[in-house]
Amino acid sequence: MSVNSIRRGRQAAVRSGPRLALVLTAVGALVVGTMIAFTPSASAGTTLGASAAERGRYFGTAVAANKLSDSVYTTILNREFNSVTAENEMKWDATEPSQNQFNYANADRIVNSARANGQQVRGHALAWHSQQPGWAQNMSGTALRNAMLNHVTQVATYYRGKISAWDVVNEAFADGGGGGRRDSNLQRTGNDWIEAAFRAARAADPGAKLCYNDYNTDGQNAKSNAVYAMVQDFRARGVPIDCVGFQSHFNAQSPVPNDYQANLQRFVNLGVEVQITELDIEGSGTTQANNYARVVSACLAISRCTGITVWGIRDTDSWRASGTPLLFDGSGNKKAAYTSTLNALNSGNPTQPPTTPPTGQPPTTPPTTRPPTTPPPGGAGCSATVSLNSWTGGFVATIRVTAGSSGTTGWAVSLTLPSGAAVTNTWNATASGSSGSVQFRNVSYNGRLNAGQSTEFGFQGTGSATGITPTCTVS
Ligand code: 9MR
Helix, strand or coil: CCHHHHHHHCHHHHHCHHHHHHHHHHHHHHHHHHHHHCCCCCCCCCCHHHHHHHCCCEEEEEECHHHCCCHHHHHHHHHHCCEEEECCCCCHHHHCCECCECCCHHHHHHHHHHHHCCCEEEEEEEEECCCCCHHHHCCCHHHHHHHHHHHHHHHHHHCCCCCCEEEEEECCECCCCCCCECCCCCHHHCCCHHHHHHHHHHHHCCCCEEEEEECCCCCCCHHHHHHHHHHHHHHHHCCCCCEEEECCEECCCCCCCCCHHHHHHHHHCCCCEEEEEEEEECCCHHHHHHHHHHHHHHHHCCCCEEEEEECCCEHHHCCCHHHCCCCECCCCCECHHHHHHHHHHHHCCCCCCCCCCCCCCCCCCCCCCCCCCCCCCCCCCEEEEEEEEEECCEEEEEEEEEECCCCECCEEEEEECCCCCEEEEEECCEEECCCCEEEEECCCCCCCECCCCEEEEEEEEECCCCCCCCEEEEC
16 A cells, blocks of 8 residues: 555545644644643553553554664664564565465564564464465456465464464455445455455464454544444354454544544444554654654553554654654654653553463453452452453453452452363463363462452353353452
8 A cells, every 4th residue: 555545545534624624733732731631640651562561552563574683673672562563574475475385484583573572463464455476466266265265374374373463354445435345356256255364364373363454444434434334244243353453544634533532432342352553643743742642542542442553663664754654763762752652651541460371362451441449349359250252163261350358369260161162272370171160270470469450361262152150269
């Protein structure tokens, strides 16, 4: 996608001209006012990743493998970010340059660097009309459909257990007011190509969250309405989709929409997570800084907006470097936009630091409610709630354990799985039993909870876990 294509896609918004500008100015003034009024947080992170983690989120960046030998770049990367996305190295042309001959060398450099530095990895992107290898560009029909599904299966299997979330399908909807699919060789294989890709990805890596990712969907418009309808349909029919990525490439022609937060929220209301996947905002100084703060604050206001990725580190690393859209200047100095981003992160309510699952397992999602400031009703002991992410034949259960008024030094959660269901793996807890009656105990780092504090653990299983009721006891 080019800058021009984003601009073309936003012409309708640009046409609303002066009125929009006035509204934006008013919103900008409000943001500045809010920033001044921010009370210092009890827990202010000093880096983007640390601050996001204190709020149960990640803060990531796109990474280019050929920059991993640049020490200015890697110093910032490993200091500031706790998630990375391969900017180009996991795309179809990079990973399968000849049919059925896979090359993971550059993608592996990014994954290995991330794992060595405790960063999670977003996978980008399995199926996309762009950046296809030449052999695929020339295919059509059943041969292309099968080649695409094979690609999804092979790549997701190769990285199984190492990817927090995959952009399974990228940019499949058309710009403009039509609200339809983008024409492409993949689309011409049949309208069900997207769900087929999601099903193949789930089968290959059941632990990764599966996202649909697109641009010009950041506010409510014909394109985001069409994506919304697809997600609603997928959820209704049990097509495995866990998250929607909003690329959020902004500039004067494509400003941060006024209904950005409302648009993210309506997707969350469909039962998926939202992630800001490719954030960059052209500009400079206070205006750019305020726009970054608006985006970060919108995400933090939504409990299931689980993370933000900026599309590069320094302005000079950007795909549109002339627009200076990033948080660090070409020398690696922090810009005003960096400071406003960190301040906005630090102004969000801290949550219980998320317990980190083994690499590659689904990350713990932020709680849907903030930790209570007073112990919850129910007295001493502990309570447990479950959130299920199910698909045909399998599920991931996330269990939230909350300490009662006496706190805990250890806890155990018991539940009974329906007949036919079985636990296949567990993170942030130790399981006894795998079917029928199963008990989970805390691990060394999450047994001690103060009154009212929470922690999360999870397990993946086969079959269905619908209706399970966890009960918590202190130990
Ligand atoms: O930043 C990427 C740039 O280096 C590539 O040349 C370009 C090729 O299409 O892709 C850029 O990343 C895109 C991302 O993969 C999907 N969303 C739009 C991004 C910016 O164009």
